[in-house]
Ligand SMILES: Nc1ncnc2c1ncn2[C@@H]1O[C@H](COP(=O)(O)OP(=O)(O)OP(=O)(O)O)[C@@H](O)[C@H]1O
């Protein structure tokens with residue numbers, strides 16, 4: 065499939081480590097992803113698994129010192145090979161990103177309105193037109209008193225409102241792909257579902273493709289067409305969301321579902337599977353999940369399982385075919401789906 | 402709160418500060434060991450005439466508050482009293498020297514802003530070799546005291562190369578500036594290095610902020626991101642440092658004026674203190690307080706302009 069809107073192949077990202085950053089350590093290794101136009105892909109995994117890094121790689125948004133290899137092809141263009149100006153236009157018009165913590169991600173000393181119209185104005189729209197467009201966008205994301213809000217400073221708005229502002233600013237330029245990095249994690253439960261509903265609505269109305277990052281496998285599966293599960297910098301399973309919920313192939317995916325707390329319990333960023341998640345550079349030989357896996361066997365420690373095609377998706381587990389159909393899912397595990 | 406109300410409120414507060422400061426300046430005379438009379442007469446031979454003159458000039462026989470308000474009323478009418486040493490009105494004694502010192506401070510401020518902000522911004526945005534050169538330069542500048550630097554500048558640029566006069570204040574604006582160049586450099590260098598460090602650190606930390614990442618992710622031109630999101634936000638702590646630095650320069654002039662034999666307020670203050678010329682000391686300290694308070698007012702106004710989160714009510718600070 066080369067006609068996907070976004071095709072990420074063999075993406076490996078390293079960060080500097082050691083004294084003077086002389087060594088490099090991988091935080092993402094060998095990731096393949098694809099998203100078709102208008103499609104939604106969920107990317108799930110615990111803290112440090114490399115989800116944010118992967119999403120930032122799509123628009124080459126790296127902190128100084130971070131290096132990436134592999135290819136990211138967006139609509140036929142190789143993102144890592146782009147000139148700076150071409151990359152800037154890609155970010156301005158085609159791919160937008162929303163972040164987990166809108167309070168930190170919006171300049172605190174400029175007004176909400178200045179933040180919203182900034183992208184439009186930088187690409188030549190007059191201030192007045194930009195304001196008009198943004199006000200109607202605010203109404204679309206459920207902020208009816210848009211002109212009042214636009215005169216306010218970010219600290220005068222609640223987290224939920226700010227995230228709506230962030231979403232409005234992201235879709236203001238009519239992008240083709242939206243990268244949403246845990247857009248609801250910092251919000252309370254009610255606001256979470258409101259924001260998710262807004263995202264879903266905007267997506268269908270505008271035919272937006274979506275990369276949706278979350279810790280919550282079932283939220284991803286409920287929102288997205290397909291879902292990829294990441295562990296220690298690699299994708300360990302990818303399936304259509306519906307099938308993943310009922311027939312997970314990987315013990316980690318199963319574990320993420322079973323351990324999910326009830327909705328009315330306050331959700332916290334705690335390790336929900338026994339043991340601590342690890343980053344890519346901490347993984348040795350063999351399956352990175354083995355120390356925490358209830359199905360681990362000596363063979364699991366010998367070689368690293370590769371991501372192979374299975375019926376309806378891909379999985380990286382030596383015992384996938386044996387375990388198929390036996391792994392607990394959300395239904396049996398006491399979840400709420 | 403609106404801007405006019407904010408300014409009125411700040412100016413009123415400023416007046417209160419000045420009133421308190423004047424009371425302290427005036428009252429400090431009475432804290433001197435042995436009382437004001439023996440302090441004022443000091444090592445001079447206490448002839449009956451001198452005692453009579455001092456007692457009359459300072460109204461030493463009146464109650465304290467009466468004396469204070471008499472003095473304050475005089476000051477408000479521009480009468481700063483007479484110098485015991487120079488036998489001249491303090492106001493005329495101060496006027497010409499004030500100009501020298503003011504010019505020196507303004508000159509040094511301009512140098513500090515140009516060099517400090519310039520190198521700070523350059524080092525933060527370029528990093529690499531530029532950053533290291535600036536860091537080294539700053540470290541050297543910060544560890545050189547003004548009087549050492551002043552002497553060095555005189556030896557090299559005045560005595561050696563002969564580019565600048567060795568001492569004196571000159572006459573006429575251009576000539577004055579020329580005379581004040583070396584003193585201004587001596588006064589400015591370490592402050593410029595400090596400002597360079599602070600602004601560079603502030604910019605570097607702002608560059609790593611999440612909201613800057615957002616701006617970059619939206620495909621805004623880098624120059625716009627730097628100007629609008631990095632430099633503006635980074636200027637908030639820098640403004641404080643600039644304010645404090647300028648206020649501190651006023652004290653720094655004392656040293657530099659002595660090294661370069663400039664006849665300014667700083668050297669006059671030192672001499673007046675040594676000679677117990679109290680009317681002069683009072684006037685200069687009062688003047689410095691006014692400058693200090695004004696600089697603070699300007700800093701506060703700049704603050705509210707750059708960071709609208711600090712409401713004009715001033716309760717956020
Ligand atoms: N600028 C950086 N320099 C060095 N290491 C980094 C940098 N950014 C992230 N990392 C490391 O890379 C790994 C992956 O980080 P990433 O932010 O992609 O994880 P994540 O899956 O998004 O986690 P979370 O759910 O906590 O957001 C982590 O171990 C993190 O410590």
Ligand code: SF4
Pocket residue numbers: 314315316351352353354355357358359360361364369380381382383384
């Ligand atoms: S390869 Fe082995 S250790 Fe790894 S997930 Fe599969 S069963 Fe568990």
Ligand SMILES: [Mg+2]
Pocket residue numbers: 115116117245
């Ligand atoms: Mg993340």
